[in-house]
Amino acid sequence: MRYETYHVDDTGIAKIMATASRMGYDGVVCKRSPEAASVGTEQSVDGDIDLVDAIVLDPEDPDQASGLIGTYRSACELLVIRGGSPELNRFAVEQPTVDVLTAPMAGDGDLNHVMTRTAAENKVRIELSLHPVIHASGGRRVRAIQKLRKATELIKATDAQWTVTASPTDPLEFRDWRSVVALGATIGIGEEFTQTGITEWNRLITRNREGKENWHIEPGVYRGRYDDLPR
């Protein structure tokens, strides 16, 4: 199953579902800020598109991030942290309760082999966004492709896990999954690598749904045996 992400806004959810279905996706990861309302799981029963509730945390520093994780981990199916600084990236990959680290190389952020190895140990996925490759040009696109290739090489070298998305913020920005795979192959991150990243969302969502409900109580405190924790 293939999923695409979408930053939930005023666009009706029915239009987003119809667009995703037309583009060949099986589900949409609805990213929202913690204050925004959930899209509602009852809407996913209708039709053939699976809606996944994901909260994106945008903390300023690791201390704030720690508090936000504890507050919102149980309130969503996927917890995503926006990186953008070395401290935040390092903190995010050390938390097994974090599902995805997004925009790790935005702003001052960067990735190194230590971070990706830690992400691999804690099963934190690193999100690779093709949005700037599709919508930017010139120097911005060149830098975006360079960062994607660096992240790809680190992920492959340390066996970390990753997700790929075109990060649409408007229904017109959706691209069919074959075009996303073709784009990944063209910029050098690999066709198979891109395809695996698109389907990785399904593995992540299945893991969280099949894991014990409310297994996370607060940072460092979990319900259940260590060996049984969703990893």
Added chain:
Amino acid sequence: MKHLPKHLQPRYRYLAVEIRGNGQLDRQRLQHAVWQSARRLLGDAGSAHADLTVVRFYHHDDTCEAVVRTRRSEDQAGRAAIACIDRIESRPVGIRILGTSGTIQSCEEKYLRRAG
């Protein structure tokens, strides 16, 4: 000039493309957008290799459909270049590649609302 023998003729793939969002679109504008996108993503040499050409264009009420020809070995690069079209003459558009085929006729029959 003599026609090339069969085994030396270039092989093409035809991409069925759906475009939404720009009511003023015509074949020429789409062709310029395709070339511009290919040049930006693939460079001059890559764009030349891909040889993207809009061979059919149809206007419907809410969408446009087109058949874009590309070299068979470069169809993945052609797909990527078309996917990177996000604006045509400053108006945002949504692009979907419906499928690929070896001939224009089969491409239209399989993927487009207007058959060949």
